[in-house]
Amino acid sequence: MKGAPEEVIARSERLLDGSGCEGALDDHRRRLLLKAAEDQAHHGRRLLGLARRELLEQPAGLEDAEQSLTFVGLAVLRDPPRPQARQAVSDARGAGVHVLMATGDHPATALAIAREVGLTEDGEGAVTRSELLAADLDPLAAPVYARLNPQDKLDLVRNLQRRGHIVAVTGDGVNDVPALHQADVGVAMGRRGTQAAHETADIVVTDDNLATIVHAIRAGRGILDNIRKVVEYLVAANLAEVLVVVGALLLFPDLGVPLLPLQLLWINLVTDGLPAIALGIDAPAPGLMEQPPRPREEPLLDRRVFVGLGGRAVVLAGACLAVLAVSRGLWDEPWPQARGLMFSVLAMSQLLYALALRTRSRRDHGGQGERDAKRPAGTLLANPWLLAGVGGGLLLQVGVSLWLPARSLLDAAQPSTSGWMLVAAASFAPALAIGWMVTRPERLKRPPTGRPVQ
Amino acid sequence: MTARRTLLVLVVLGIAAGGAIRLLGGVRQADLIWAATTMVALAPLTIGIVADLRHGKVGVDVIALLAMGGAIALGEYLAGAVIALMLVGGQALEDYAGARARRELAQLVERAPRTVHRREGTDVVSRNLADVSPGDVLLVRPGEVVPVDGLTVTPATLDEAALTGEARPVDHPAGEKVSSGTVNAGPPFELRATATAQDSTYAGIVRLVREAQESKAPFVRMADRYALVFLPLTLLVAAAAWIVSGDPVRALSVLVVATPCPLILAAPVAIVSGISRAARWGIIVKGGAALEALATVRILLVDKTGTLTAGMPSVRGVPRPARGLRAQAEASLRRRRGSPRAPAPGGIAGAGLVPRVCGAHHPCRAGAGAPARLPFRC
Numbered sequence: 001m002k003g004a005p006e007e008v009i010a011r012s013e014r015l016l017d018g019s020g021c022e023g024a025l026d027d028h029r030r031r032l033l034l035k036a037a038e039d040q041a042h043h044g045r046r047l048l049g050l051a052r053r054e055l056l057e058q059p060a061g062l063e064d065a066e067q068s069l070t071f072v073g074l075a076v077l078r079d080p081p082r083p084q085a086r087q088a089v090s091d092a093r094g095a096g097v098h099v100l101m102a103t104g105d106h107p108a109t110a111l112a113i114a115r116e117v118g119l120t121e122d123g124e125g126a127v128t129r130s131e132l133l134a135a136d137l138d139p140l141a142a143p144v145y146a147r148l149n150p151q152d153k154l155d156l157v158r159n160l161q162r163r164g165h166i167v168a169v170t171g172d173g174v175n176d177v178p179a180l181h182q183a184d185v186g187v188a189m190g191r192r193g194t195q196a197a198h199e200t201a202d203i204v205v206t207d208d209n210l211a212t213i214v215h216a217i218r219a220g221r222g223i224l225d226n227i228r229k230v231v232e233y234l235v236a237a238n239l240a241e242v243l244v245v246v247g248a249l250l251l252f253p254d255l256g257v258p259l260l261p262l263q264l265l266w267i268n269l270v271t272d273g274l275p276a277i278a279l280g281i282d283a284p285a286p287g288l289m290e291q292p293p294r295p296r297e298e299p300l301l302d303r304r305v306f307v308g309l310g311g312r313a314v315v316l317a318g319a320c321l322a323v324l325a326v327s328r329g330l331w332d333e334p335w336p337q338a339r340g341l342m343f344s345v346l347a348m349s350q351l352l353y354a355l356a357l358r359t360r361s362r363r364d365h366g367g368q369g370e371r372d373a374k375r376p377a378g379t380l381l382a383n384p385w386l387l388a389g390v391g392g393g394l395l396l397q398v399g400v401s402l403w404l405p406a407r408s409l410l411d412a413a414q415p416s417t418s419g420w421m422l423v424a425a426a427s428f429a430p431a432l433a434i435g436w437m438v439t440r441p442e443r444l445k446r447p448p449t450g451r452p453v454q
Numbered sequence: 455m456t457a458r459r460t461l462l463v464l465v466v467l468g469i470a471a472g473g474a475i476r477l478l479g480g481v482r483q484a485d486l487i488w489a490a491t492t493m494v495a496l497a498p499l500t501i502g503i504v505a506d507l508r509h510g511k512v513g514v515d516v517i518a519l520l521a522m523g524g525a526i527a528l529g530e531y532l533a534g535a536v537i538a539l540m541l542v543g544g545q546a547l548e549d550y551a552g553a554r555a556r557r558e559l560a561q562l563v564e565r566a567p568r569t570v571h572r573r574e575g576t577d578v579v580s581r582n583l584a585d586v587s588p589g590d591v592l593l594v595r596p597g598e599v600v601p602v603d604g605l606t607v608t609p610a611t612l613d614e615a616a617l618t619g620e621a622r623p624v625d626h627p628a629g630e631k632v633s634s635g636t637v638n639a640g641p642p643f644e645l646r647a648t649a650t651a652q653d654s655t656y657a658g659i660v661r662l663v664r665e666a667q668e669s670k671a672p673f674v675r676m677a678d679r680y681a682l683v684f685l686p687l688t689l690l691v692a693a694a695a696w697i698v699s700g701d702p703v704r705a706l707s708v709l710v711v712a713t714p715c716p717l718i719l720a721a722p723v724a725i726v727s728g729i730s731r732a733a734r735w736g737i738i739v740k741g742g743a744a745l746e747a748l749a750t751v752r753i754l755l756v757d758k759t760g761t762l763t764a765g766m767p768s769v770r771g772v773p774r775p776a777r778g779l780r781a782q783a784e785a786s787l788r789r790r791r792g793s794p795r796a797p798a799p800g801g802i803a804g805a806g807l808v809p810r811v812c813g814a815h816h817p818c819r820a821g822a823g824a825p826a827r828l829p830f831r832c
Contacts, residue, residue, distance in 0.1 A: 079763040092754055103758040110758055117762050140753075153755075160753055168751045170761050179755075185747045189761065190738070195635075202744035206736040210761055213754065216737045220748025223728035230724060241711040242691065249699055257703050261525065261533040264710045269536065280724030283731075293750050405477060409532075 001051055001066060004106075005037040005074060008049030012071035016052075022070055037074060041108035046077040085117040088211040095217065096292030100143050102153050107146035114144045150175040157182045166293070170205075170213065172197050187213055214289075222284025224294065229279045232305070233357055234272060236312040237350045241267065243317035244346060248324060255335050258324070263343050266410055270396055271350040274389030279354060282383050312434050316353065319426045320346050326422060340413020344397055345426045351393045352431035358386060457498075462542045464494050469535050488531035495538035496522050517688055521709040528706055537713055567601045573644065583651045590647045594638045602634050603654045604645040611640025688712040 001008070015025040037047050051069035059065040092099050101119055103110050107126040114120040126144040129152050145156060153169075157179050160167045169176075169183035172193040180186030180200045188201030189208040198204055205212045241264060248258030259267075320342045327338040400406045401414055415423060468491030476484035496519070503515055518541050525534030571593040572581045578593050586592065586602050594600055600612065610626045614636045623639040626632055632645065634654040651657055688708065696705035725742035732739050739745055756762060 079759060081763050085762045097751055098753045100753060100755045101758055101762065102755055105758060113758055113762055119762075157755065160755075165752045166747065166750045167753045167755060168748070169755045170757055172757070176757070183755070185744055185751055190736075202740055202747070203732075204738040204740075206738065208761065209736075210756060212736050213756075215735045216732060216739070217748050217751055217754075219728055219732040219735070219737065219739075220745045220751075222731075223724055223742075223745050224749040226724045226728075238711050242708060245695065245704065245707050245711065246691065249695060249704065253699070257699075257701060257707060259707055261528075261530045261703065261706045261710045262536075264707055265533050265536045268540070268710075268713075277724075281727035293752050409476070 001053075001069070002048045002075070005047050005049035006034065008051045008069070009033050009037075009071060011066055012051050012069040014068075014070040016070055016072045025071055033071070033074075038108065040074070040076050041106050041112070043078075043112055045112075046079060046105065046109055048075040048077070050075055079113075081113055081116045082209065084209060084211040088209075088214045089117050089119055091211075091214045091289060092217070095214075095221075095289040097217065098140060098143075100140075100145065102145045102148050102156060104148055105146055107144075110144050110146040119143050150178060153179045154182055168213070168217075170210075171201070172208075187216070218284050218289050221288045221293075222282075225285060225288060226280045226282050229282070229357055230276050232309060233279055233354055234276055235306075236309045236316065237271060237353065238268075239309065239313035240316035240320070240350070241346065243313055244320045244342070247317055247321050251321060252324070252328065255328075256339075258339060259343060259346070260411055263410055263412075266400070267343070267347045267350070270347055270393045271354070275351060275354040275386060275393060278383060278385035278389045279358060281385065282358065308437075311437065312353070312430075315430045315433050315437075316346075316349055319349055319430045323422060323426045327419070331418075336411060337413045337419075340401070340411065341415055341419055341423055343410075343412055344401060344415070344423050347397045348394055348423070348427035349430045351390045351397075352427060353434055354386065354390055356431045356435035358383065458542065458545050461495060461498065462539075462546045465491055465535065465539050465542050468494065469532075469539060472532070472535065485529070485531040488535040489526055492522050492526055492531065492534035492538050495542050496526075499541065512685065514685055516685060517709055518713050520689075520692075521706065521713045524702070524706045524709055528703055530703075530706065533706075533710065537710065540713070567599050570601045571595070586647050586651055588647050588649060592645045592647060593642060594645055595642050596638055596640065598638050600632055600634050600636045600638065600645065601654075602645075602647045602651050603649040604632060604634075604647045606630050606632055607644035607646050610638065610643035610645075613637040613639040684712070 009025075009030055012025050014022045015029060017023055037049070040047055050072040052072055053065070053067075053069045055065065089099050099119060101110060101114055107128055111120060111124075111126045114126070120126075120143055124144075125142065126146045127142045128145075128147045129149070140160075145152075148156070153176070157167055157169055161182075161184070166184045168185040168187055169179050170187040170189065171177070171180045172189040174194050174196045177196050177200045180188065180197060183202075185203065186201040188197040188204045190198075190204050190206035191208045193201075193204065193208075203216055205216065241259070245258055248255075252258075323342045323345050324338055327333045327341050328335065333341075400410055400412050406412070407414065413419070468487055472484040472487040472491065475487065499515060499519055499522070503513075503519055506513060506515075518537060522534050522537050522541075525531065525537065568583055569580050570583055570586055571578050572586070573591040573593060583601055591607060592601065592604070594610070606626050606628050609628055610632065611623045612626060612632060613623050614633070625640075631648070634651070634657070692705040692708040692712075695708050696702055725745060728745050729739045729742070732745070
């Protein structure tokens with residue numbers, strides 16, 4: 001039979017020695033064997049005690065059979081840490097993510113591995129099942145939990161969640177399914193994982209590697225960051241359109257509609273289509289993993305951000321209304337001509353705003369991240385879609401002014417030379433102003449934190 | 455093709471056809487086509503909104519509805535058609551994002567057997583899985599999934615990896631309990647059902663997975679979260695613009711600006727792109743909600759074996775007292791196999807255990823290791 005060394009040794013009365021002969025197992029030898037087992041466990045090795053017994057007849061029950069054994073030896077298994085594990089643990093910590101280990105193994109084995117991957121320092125202990133159950137312990141007090149059964153693991157996850165933490169759990173067996181289900185993010189192992197674990201988990205890591213899980217966290221943060229950029233772009237741009245419609249009504253109440261519905265739709269197609277999508281598919285910004293996780297309750301856009309976006313919308317709309325004022329008031333152009341000029345400015349200034357926004361985001365996070373020598377993630381070249389979207393949009397907008405069928409359909413203007421200069425100036429000015437506004441350090445930035453919280 | 459994709463194609467074709475006719479000079483005809491295009495998208499949207507209203511939900515879709523309706527009423531037919539395009543395109547993208555998440559569950563359900571082979575007298579008859587009742591004797595052919603929980607009537611060898619992760623097939627003598635969802639890895643065997651399919655293990659797993667997927671909130675559209683503020687504000691501004699100017703086109707302009715199509719479009723694309731980016735790193739993500747949650751993770755609870763460690767223990771050495779035994783075991787194995795390089799006796803023999811003797815009473819099984827007898831003399 002095989003089993004935990006303490007148990008097997010306690011049930012053994014005899015000992016098989018090196019020459020294959022049996023001898024008596026006295027208390028002194030028992031202590032020596034237990035000591036040897038303990039020493040091995042401290043080196044991060046897994047132990048199985050092995051024993052045998054020859055039975056001449058069927059024993060009455062299992063308990064009866066597992067008595068008077070002959071101790072055969074210890075099988076010492078060492079499961080070395082993965083080479084990338086140490087770096088992954090440190091990456092996760094740098095990103096403000098606590099890494100806890102939960103295992104059914106012997107505490108000494110668990111601690112040894114934990115030390116090797118940098119999860120614990122020398123001298124730190126592990127929490128066992130009984131300690132976890134005994135006290136209303138803060139689960140973050142210790143990073144290693146040993147001798148846990150599946151129910152304990154589930155309880156641990158619930159305990160962490162009750163304290164307001166968002167918990168990701170890894171697992172591979174059917175016994176992990178409850179914890180995977182309870183977790184905010186269940187992570188199943190692709191190779192070792194059972195079908196049930198795969199199905200329950202929210203994500204499956206195909207190479208069973210902790211470093212890949214940390215990559216997944218980076219991907220999640222990248223997406224949230226991208227969505228935030230998209231929303232910042234679209235909210236400010238569309239708010240500017242509303243301000244133009246309302247502002248023109250207040251400034252020139254006796255004139256017609258400042259922007260035709262079709263013109264607005266055209267602007268939305270050109271500016272909100274490819275550029276917005278390009279912002280959404282940007283690669284994760286370098287430095288994303290050097291910040292603490294976003295708090296659970298923090299909305300994507302808080303009041304501060306909204307105020308900032310309102311300011312940007314005012315700048316964008318101001319440029320348009322200025323064009324209207326100059327061409328109508330100063331140059332005394334006919335209303336459709338003045339309106340056509342403003343139409344171009346509204347589209348072009350929004351496109352340039354997208355560029356300013358991405359530059360800001362890169363500077364905001366600017367730190368060490370994944371680096372690609374040819375296309376560093378920090379430069380605009382790393383996102384060809386955005387360049388294509390913005391460049392193509394600008395060309396389309398110019399084309400509308402030059403090509404007669406499109407011009408008549410959209411009621412656009414064919415600007416004079418001075419008109420073109422006005423359009424160019426009014427389009428670049430707000431993007432530059434916003435670029436200046438948002439790169440000032442105190443604006444629209446999340447609190448700079450290099451170190452993990454707690 | 456799904457209904458939504460059909461709708462998208464119709465709208466694109468409508469706008470293109472109208473544009474072509476307009477270029478050829480048919481202004482009236484083009485407007486007519488664009489109006490029809492708008493109506494094609496407007497009809498399902500209206501039905502959806504009415505259904506939502508019955509459940510007490512009001513979404514930002516209402517703005518799109520008003521914008522399209524207003525465009526038709528004011529004769530801005532192309533504008534209406536373009537709004538329809540943005541709305542339908544966004545929905546199609548969202549479908550695409552959601553389909554990835556559901557594919558996994560579909561595979562699991564597909565794997566479940568639909569028919570069974572039931573022994574009825576001397577015949578074996580194919581029956582529906584739902585018709586199985588406890589006590590039925592079923593025949594499970596090689597490679598088939600065990601359809602219901604039961605007791606083996608004849609010995610069986612099962613691949614239980616789906617349930618336990620154990621890669622090695624497990625032998626079950628007659629009369630043992632086996633679970634549905636395991637795969638017959640040996641010859642055909644007979645099974646006496648102890649549960650209906652509904653109450654069996656496999657159905658339980660499918661149920662668990664379905665619950666797990668449904669209990670996690672699907673990706674909530676960004677715009678919908680702000681709908682409560684956004685919707686009344688937009689309607690107010692639109693109404694004010696109309697009243698102050700006396701021109702309904704201004705109200706339409708406000709509605710067009712506020713139509714949240716761009717948000718509906720960009721967010722699913724960001725999510726799908728993140729999902730495919732993650733896939734390149736070897737991470738399969740089931741839906742955008744998981745990715746969103748990942749970004750906010752504060753605690754990562756890992757298991758040790760196989761995550762922090764390689765999970766593949768190997769024999770590194772044998773303690774001194776057992777060395778003599780190991781040499782004996784290896785020698786004995788080589789003799790038996792007649793091969794100079796017999797398979798490694800493994801850690802168990804190395805550690806001093808006497809392996810089981812292979813013979814008539816203890817048949818050898820593949821993967822169970824090479825047995826050896828050691829000559830003890832005490």
